[in-house]
Amino acid sequence: MCVEELEWGAMRPLVHPAIEEVTVEAILHALSDPVRVAIFAEIVGQECTQKCSSFVPVGGEAIPKSTLSQHFRVLREAGLIRGERRGVEMHNVSRYVEVDQMYPGLLAAIGQAHTLQVGRAAKAAKKSGKKTK
Amino acid sequence: MCVEELEWGAMRPLVHPAIEEVTVEAILHALSDPVRVAIFAEIVGQECTQKCSSFVPVGGEAIPKSTLSQHFRVLREAGLIRGERRGVEMHNVSRYVEVDQMYPGLLAAIGQAHTLQVGRAAKAAKKSGKKTK
DNA sequence: TTCAATAGTTCAGGAATTATGAACTATGTG
DNA sequence: CACATAGTTCATAATTCCTGAACTATTGAA
16 A cells, blocks of 8 residues: 555546536547547436447447447546436436537537448448458 | 658648538647737638638747648648648638538637737737737 | 356556657748 | 748647556444
């Protein structure tokens, strides 16, 4: 045990910005990563809360848990989700409603754009004779 | 002059993705930087074309021209603007209409969110007794 | 209480990306 | 031609991102 530094690797409580602190820049940055959009979409989709490790990427290989943890942190600190310890695991809820009050239509537009993009990609893949990869 | 490598620092023609190649991810990434949003807003605002160096940041210090050049490249390669040489200078036009056909409402929502954010920041600054910085 | 298991965080370093001064290209004008 | 202007490209420094290893926190036995 580390005696000299009592406050060291101590797990700080999760950071959640107040809704007025949420910036467009941070939201766009958070959602400009495909893994994070997928995570966020899943959390918004399920209305019940989601634990971190329940996320499995669609086609690709597994994502290391330290990386996942960072992705969740970015989403939290952008104000898009709220994480809360529930026993040994973490439960994440979307802050969609709050954010939508702050920036009406922003998340809806981004979500719709992603849906369109995925739909077009699927169509293009079918046409060229290949499915997912 | 460099004799050995004829094709070296040769300036390649500007890259512009076809509109179907434009991804939501690239758009969000491009617009998640305050300097780039400001540039894009200015190009969309003026309906006439804009040369690169006519951009001056609002409150901050001048941005080096190599950095500006990279920002324009990111916007171009995201499909948000089109750059075209006109004599010695470069003219930039927005591809707003094309992108809006691809992803209806996306750019409008982002623009509106930014407007809201700037408005709120101004109001907060006035309340706390300070103007810009 | 102590040990083990589970879920996620933090740290350290390397990988990847971004910023920028210096050198260069490209075009227009004496 | 030389020179000026506008922007790009290169090289490298600064920054951010990814990830294995070590850690914290909580639960559930033994």
